[in-house]
Amino acid sequence: MNVAGKEARAGEAAMLKQAQADMRAAASELRVWAESARNASDQRRRLGWAAAGGVLAGAALWTTLPGVVARAAPASWSWPERIAARGLRLDMWEAGERLLSRSDVERWRTVVLANRMLQDNREDIVRCRQMAAKAAKAVRCTIVIKADASTQKYRSMWSKL
Known part of the structure; x- marks a missing residue:
């Protein structure tokens, strides 16, 4: 009976060692998954910051680059004037009149009166x-x-x- 008990305990010990090994493997796998989830969260956060930085850089370029390019173009192309007219959503003539009339009301009235006298x-x-x-x-x-x-x-x- 002693031998039978030893064999039974040896079998249980082997099963216990196998269960412990399985438990270690499962715990190791859970650690890997947790680390992966932490890395994914960190990657999402970094991606959000990168996207926000890209939007800000794009906005800065979008507001400054057209003006720089327009001023670098030949004057005969009238790009700054076209940009101003497009910004006012008017044709270039009406945009010019509006800018002149808002810039200096008295001088604009003088121009209008002189034009009326000329016509x-x-x-x-x-x-x-x-x-x-x-x-x-x-x-x-x-x-x-x-x-x-x-x-x-x-x-x-x-x-x-």
Whole structure:
């Protein structure tokens, strides 16, 4: 019975050693999985920071690079003016008028009034310039300024001209 007991205990000891080895292997595998999960979390965090950095760098380039390139282009291409017009969502003429009118209201009113006088007296001014060219000196000419609602609006401007 002693031998049978020893064999039974030896079998149990072998099973216990096998169970311990299996337990160590499972614990080792769990450690690997936990480390892998920790690494994945760290990678996601780093990827988030890299994405945020990329967005910031892209925004910085997006705001500065077009202006640098536009100013480096030949002036005849009018890239800065086109960018300004596109930013205002207007064609270049209307964008220019808007920028001028917002920049200095009094000077803009002067331009508008001078343009109105030129348009209203175009033929007289052409004739007067021809007479000045023919005489090769300054000549006096008469123009007509209409009194309409828009003229009354800028009455104070007329006194400054």
